[in-house]
Amino acid sequence: MDTGYPPLGELLAQESELQFSSFTYDDAWALGGLLRRMASEQGAPVAIDLRRGDQQVFHTALPGSSADNDHWIDRKVRVVKRLGNSSLAVGQLWRDRGTTFEAGSGLDPARYAAAGGCFPILVRGVGPVGTIAVSGLPEVEDHRLIVEALRAFLAEHR
Template sequence: MSDRHEEEAALATLLEQERDIQFAAFTHADAWTVGTHLVELASERLHPVAIAIMLGDQRVFHAGLPGASADNDDWLERKFRVVRRFGHSSLAVGTDFRSRGANFDVDSRLNVSDYAAHGGAFPIRVNGMQVGVVGVSGLPQREDHALVIEALIAHRDREV
């Protein structure tokens, strides 16, 4: 299978995650629950990450674990801008560009110091509407994404 076909298959999986991981409501208390769960997971695994959750334009949760730096905070901001602009996870956006044989950094025509289509930021949706973003930075991009997904699925499944 070619790289583009692999990226197309990965994109389908990422978009399915976005359809599946939605909430009936997502409050400040939910952000605290998800954020602290991410801190627990990352701490147990000794991951040097920064974690942030935004509701609208307000940062409602932030944590920097040992080994993370201000650079990770910058990466989070750049990933969050991608999610806000494109309405999809930062990994899905980068994967979409690759699946079309394109390079986000060049072909998006966006300033790379402001936008990063690397995994780790995921939209928070309530009944289909994007109300926020949750993100992790500090690991390889697919691992950042996977950690966010793990925490969001655990929270969604508690909701049911």
């Protein structure tokens, strides 16, 4: 049965593939700008957020997005920071277990959302150093937009 969600193995493979050799403030600005251009070209009504550690280093909102998208971003970021995987992968892990993140994790759903749209910024040999998040599209589309931007950025900056 096709649920529209990528399999967990594919989501974890993306995390293995989409890693940086380093991640600077300039990288955050360039990646955020690329993601904004991509979203704008698609007419996507999204908010975009990049963080290094706990510091927000890039944030923008496109027409059609709202402050509610910022709230979703914060909830998705908490999931990635706490569990280390993309928010879509965390949600898929619970779906694969036959339940939901909300029912199975014990975490407050007002503070945590395992909905697609946040991805760890991973540096090879170091691990997670930040997050990149999108909110405003269906969760799988939020995730795909991030993956497309990361692939394009890393192809140009490797």
